[in-house]
Amino acid sequence: SSFNPTVSDTGAVRIDVASSVNDAFTLRQGTLLVGHSNALGVSSGTLRVGDNWSAAGANARLLISAANVTVSKNICVYDIAGHEVNAVFGGTHTSGSSTFSGAIALQRSATLTAAAGGTDTFSGLITGSGRTATLSGDGNVKVLAASAGISDVNYTIGAGGGRMLG
Numbered sequence: 001s002s003f004n005p006t007v008s009d010t011g012a013v014r015i016d017v018a019s020s021v022n023d024a025f026t027l028r029q030g031t032l033l034v035g036h037s038n039a040l041g042v043s044s045g046t047l048r049v050g051d052n053w054s055a056a057g058a059n060a061r062l063l064i065s066a067a068n069v070t071v072s073k074n075i076c077v078y079d080i081a082g083h084e085v086n087a088v089f090g091g092t093h094t095s096g097s098s099t100f101s102g103a104i105a106l107q108r109s110a111t112l113t114a115a116a117g118g119t120d121t122f123s124g125l126i127t128g129s130g131r132t133a134t135l136s137g138d139g140n141v142k143v144l145a146a147s148a149g150i151s152d153v154n155y156t157i158g159a160g161g162g163r164m165l166g
Contacts, residue, residue: 014065015039025073026051029058029085033065033092040073047071050078050085050108060085064120067096074124075100079108088113090137091120099123106131114139 011030021041026048034040040047049060064071077087090113091098097119104110106128114120116138123144126133135141 016065018042024048027060027062028054029060031059031061031063033063034069034071035064035066037070037072039069040071045073047073047075047102048078049075049087049110050080050083052080052083054080054083054085056082056084058085059088061088063088064091064098064100065093067093067098067118070099070101072101074102074105076105077108077110077128084108087111089120089122090114090141091118091139093118094139097121103127106133109133111136112141112143113137114141 012033013030014033014035016035016039018036018038019041022043023041024045024047025040028051047062049062054060062071062075075089085108087108087110089100089104089110092115094115094117099121101123103124104122104126106126109132111134112120112122114137119140119142121142121144126143133143135143
């Protein structure tokens with residue numbers, strides 16, 4: 001399955017129910033809003049961010065739109081020459097918390113964010129030699145290094161509200 005708006009930086013799809021997708025999933029560009037823990041399916045397939053059909057410089061955002069939702073899929077942000085995307089992971093909910101529990105492999109730098117009043121926790125291993133995960137937004141972004149480990153990723157604290165490495 002894939003999500004591919006026709007313009008490099010516009011388009012949004014919202015999935016608020018469980019999905020029966022049983023394969024890997026590709027987010028090429030645009031915004032994917034997830035409002036259910038099984039919105040991306042029930043398999044353990046990796047969510048691919050960016051591919052050969054992504055527009056260079058496009059934004060590819062995976063955002064949890066409701067509290068108490070966990071995205072458990074592993075995520076890989078690809079770095080394909082001429083098709084590089086600006087990957088953003090986090091939440092749009094303004095109260096409560098949500099979690100990204102799968103591993104995140106960064107072949108390209110990404111932004112981890114939370115909306116004001118919300119908390120987004122990243123509990124899986126984040127890897128990417130020499131890559132940067134920018135913690136941003138007006139909410140709380142928690143990266144649980146103690147429980148999941150952090151490997152070869154540089155963190156930059158962006159403007160906005162509270163962020164923490166756990």
